[in-house]
Amino acid sequence: MTLHVVVEADGGSRGNPGPAGYGAVVRDSDGQVLAERKESLGVVTNNVAEYRGLIAGLAAAAELGASTVDVRMDSKLVVEQMSGRWKIKHPDMQPLAEQAKGLAAGFSRVKYQWIPRAENSHADRLANEAMDAATGKPAAGRPGTAGKTAAAAKTGAAAAGKPSLPTRKPDRAAVAWTGAQGTPTRLLLLRHGQTEMSALRRYSGRGDVPLTELGRTQAAAAAKRLAATEGLVVDGEAVPIISSPLTRTKQTAQAVADALGGRVETHPGLIETDFGEWEGLTFAEAADRDPELHRTWLGDSAVPPPGGESFDVVHRRVRKARDELIAEHGGKTLVLVSHVTPIKTLLRMGLDAGPQLLFRLHLDLASLSIVEFYPDGNASVRLVNDTSHLA
Secondary structure, three states: OOOEEEEEEEEEEOOOOEEEEEEEEEEEOOOOEEEEEEEEEEEEOHHHHHHHHHHHHHHHHHHOOOOEEEEEEOOHHHHHHHOOOOOOOOOOHHHHHHHHHHHHOOOOEEEEEEOOHHHHHHHHHHHHHHHHHHHOOOOOOOOOOOOOOHHHHOOOOOOOOOOOOOOOOOOHHHHHHHOOOOOOEEEEEEEOOOEHHHHOOEOOOOOOOOEOHHHHHHHHHHHHHHHOOOOOEEOOEEOOEEEOOOHHHHHHHHHHHHHHOOOEEEOHHHOOOOOHHHOOOEHHHHHHHOHHHHHHHOOOOOOOOOOOOOHHHHHHHHHHHHHHHHHHHOOOEEEEEEOHHHHHHHHHHHHOOOOOHHHHOOOOOOOEEEEEEOOOOOEEEEEEEEOHHHO
16 A cells, blocks of 8 residues: 655646646655646636646545645645635635545645646646647647746746745845835736737737737736745735736736636726827837827827827826825735836836836836835835746
8 A cells, every 4th residue: 555645736728718738646755656647628727727637636646545645736826725725716716626625535644835847847747748639739839838838837936946026025125225114015017918919019008909829828827926926815815916907907817816816806097008099000100100299209208199198197197096006005915917008107106217217118028027115105116027937
């Protein structure tokens, strides 16, 4: 009889939701492989696939007659929920968690441990093979990553070879240099994933376009990173996740909410600039259409596009939104999912910089930035345009 085993499990979805699969491997205490499981799942989310991987691994351990099990997964959500530290709110997760708990009850002990993606490569490979079978081809440019970018799953402070997010506790050295007083409101600023408009480099403001398949994968990668970040679930409750009301940001925010076990709220102040008659045009097309106005617009934040919104108007709108959010959530951490201009505007406020920053700062799709606003008026920009989860 096998007394003690290690279960490594993973799951992924190419699109979230999209064609999905899971992988699980059972090892003895010496690391020898005792069993492997993998299966294509049709169209489901990353989290569903991860839970299915756990269930398959526990079932395989039971078939081997194990009495104690160490479960090792790179899904922070599953590990924390199964450990009882995070609440299980999503209706798709609840029956799967109950099934896993039922299997776990058959052992004398089950211990859950979060590990970096690099330490879960065997289960990841099995999950990726299952997804290849579902789609008929491997993930483009991302072999062996269970439908998620490799760095997407190497999330959080423990991710091997990746920079960690700054800790939630105020940086004593930074506070000493700035003299900032009080507990800051920490804003994690996430830009939405790719859309057809962004792929074609067209002005995309109020046009309500959805994420592409790549955009959904980018959102899942960012969500995976945030799920492994300390301090985003407090007493079993996810921090507020607040999105622009447009579809591309709500889809990105929902991926984060699914990973954290939270819910998405929207705020109209986080919506992108209204580009008016330039909506859908490329930079060159807008310059050809209105050469003088376009030239002036690039140098004067008070000038709006024809029928649109100036950057000065956006600045006032975003400042009002920031003040409202701080009034409601002061001293807490918030995840804000928005667009290029509002995120640049919040970073500009944190730096106390002029409007030229808008033209000199680049933000990639699905990038993460962090700014903290202190109650005494001080601010600190902690991170800008981090895309390590997409590498």
